[in-house]
Amino acid sequence: MSGTDLLEPVRHDASVGPATKKRVTDALLYLDDLKVTFDGYRALRGLSLTLDRGEMRAIIGPNGAGKTTMMDCITGKTRPDTGTALFDGTFDLTKLDEPAIADLGIGRKFQKPTVFESHTVADNILLALKGPRSGVASLFGWRNRVEAERIDALLTKVGLIAHRGRPAADLSHGQKQWLEIGMLLAQDPKLLLVDEPVAGMTDAETAETATLLREIARDHAVIVVEHDMHFVRALQCRVTCLHEGAVLAEGSIDAVSADPKVVEVYLGR
C-alpha cells in the first residue's frame, strides 16, 4: 500500500494489500510461530494461534506474556521478526501497515481508552463508521450526510445515547471504554481486538460489558484480552493462556483454569 495519491478513490476491502495467491487456511486469523524481539527482550517466542470465523476468544496471561505485542503484530503496529500472520487465509498482515489492516476489517480497542476527546460522542462514532477513508471523500462525501439515526442506533447499543452531544473528554473512564467499543461496532470489522475492556469498571459495568461483547460476538469474530477471570468466565468462550510469548494452554475456561501450568504461572494458588 503505497497510496501515492490524495485523490485515491474508494478502497474496497478485498483489493487491499498484497494477498497470497490462494487461501491457505480456512481460519479467519492464522498466526504461526511469530517471533518479536525488542532490544534483546523476546516479547514473542513462537506464538501460534488460529481463530475461526465468528469465534470469540479470550486471551489471558501474566504481564509480559505478549498479549499486547500479539495485538500489535495483528494490527500492523509491530512487525514480527519471523513468522506468519494471515487474515482471511489470504492477506499477509506482516506486510501491511495500520490503515491497510484496518481497511481489511480488523478493529482494535486499546487498553487505555483512546477516543477523540475534542469531538462529541456522536462525532466519534461518525468518524469510525465504515466507509471511504480518503481525504476527498471526507471533504465532500457521504460522511457529511450521515443520518443521525444510524449513529443513535449504535449509541443506544453501547448505552451512551444520553451523552451524544457531549465532548468525549467529559465521559467517565467506563463510558470511554464503551464509546470505543461503539466505535469498533461502527467500523463493523470482521475481527475485533479488545484489550482489557473492563479495566477500571465497576462490577455492574463489567457484567454489562460482558453481555455487550457476547452480543457483538454473534456476528463478529472477537479476541478479548483480559485479566478479570470473572469477566472471562462470563464471556463463555474458548480461552488461550499466553506465557513468555507463547501459548501455554488453550481450551474451555474450566480446562484452562484447572491446568496446573496455568495455575502455576498465572492464577496462583
Added chain:
Amino acid sequence: MTRTRLIDPKGWIFLAALAAFCAIVPLLNLVIPEGSGLHLPTYLVSLFGKYLAFALLALSLDLVWGYCGILSLGHGAFFGLGGYAMGMYLMRQIGPRGVYGNPVLPDFMVFLNYKELPWYWLGFDHFAFAALMVLAVPGLLAFVFGWLAFRSRVTGVYLSIITQAMTFALMLAFFRNDMGLGGNNGLTDFKDILGFPVQAQGTRVALFVATGIALALGYLVARFMTVSAYGKILIAVRDAESRTRFLGYRPEHYKTLAFTVSAMMAGVAGALYVPQVGIINPGEFAPTNSIEAVIWVAVGGRGTLVGAALGAVIVNYAKTVLTGAMPDAWLFALGALFVVVTLFMPKGIVGSLIERFGSRRARAKLPPEPEIAPKLAEEGQG
C-alpha cells in the same frame, strides 16, 4: 447529525467587519476630498491592504497549526513564492520602460549580462499564467515536502525545524544572482498590473479590496474544510494521530492535503502583498518572518481562524505604531508579547473569548495547550 454551520456567529461578525472595512476604507480615500480631516491617505490604504494579506497568511497557518497540529515555521516560504510569482508577472509588464530600456530583459538581467530570458520566466507575461503559478508553485512544494515528511511520520518539533530549514534554504537560493530572480535586490520598480498603473490611487484601492475578498474566500475555504468530516478527522489526527490509523485513516493524506491548501492560500497572500508594497526580495523568506506569523496566530488564538486573522492585524498595527515611535523596541515588544500570550493567554484573544463565553462543545474543539511541563514530569518518572 451534529453539523456545524459553515458560517457561525463569530464568522458572521468577522465577515461583516471585513466587508465594512473594505467599504469604508475606499470611501474615505476616494470620496472624501483630500483637504478634509476624514480623508484617508492612499499609503494607508496600501498599509491596510498589507495587513489583510498578512491576515490571510495567518489564516493559512492556523489551518495547519490549529486544526492539524503542524507547527510550520516556514510558511513565509509559500508566501514568498506566491509573491515572487506575482513579482515576475509585474516585471514582465514593465516592458521597455526599464532603466536600460531593454524590450525583453528586466533591468537586473541586463545588468548581470543575461543574453536571453531564462526558461522559467516564460509565460509570466500573462496574468492568468502567473495567477496559476501563485497557487501551483507553493502548492507543489508543500505537496512534495508534506508528502515526504508526513509519510515518514515526522511530527512535532522535528517537523517545525525542517519547515524552518526549508524557508532558510529558499532564502539562500533566492539571494543568489544565478537564480535569475534579481538576487538580493529582488524584483521591484513595478509599473502596471492588468494594464493599470500600480502606483495609482484607484489601483491601490482595488488591490486593497481584492485582498479583503481573498481573505473572505480564504476564510470560507478554511471553514468549509474544518467543519466537514474532513476537518473532524484533521482534529482527530491532531489529538490522537495513531488512533486514526487504526480506524483506517491515513493521517499523511489528511495532513498533506491541508498543508497544500494552506500553502496555496499563503501564496495568494504573498501575491497580493507584493503589488501593494512594491517589492519582493529574498528577505521575505527570512525565518523570522515565518516565526512572526506564528506569533500572530498565537496572539489571535489558534484553531479559531478568525482569531488568526485578527491577531495578524493587531500585531502588525502595533508593529507599525511601535516601529514608528521606537524602532529599536519592536523586537523586544514582539518577544514580550509572545511570552505574555503564552503564559497568560495560551488560547489567544479569540480562544480566550470562546473559553469564557462559548459552549462546552466549542471549548472542547480548541487545540490543547502545549504540554511542556507535564511531559518533562512524565519523563522524570520514567
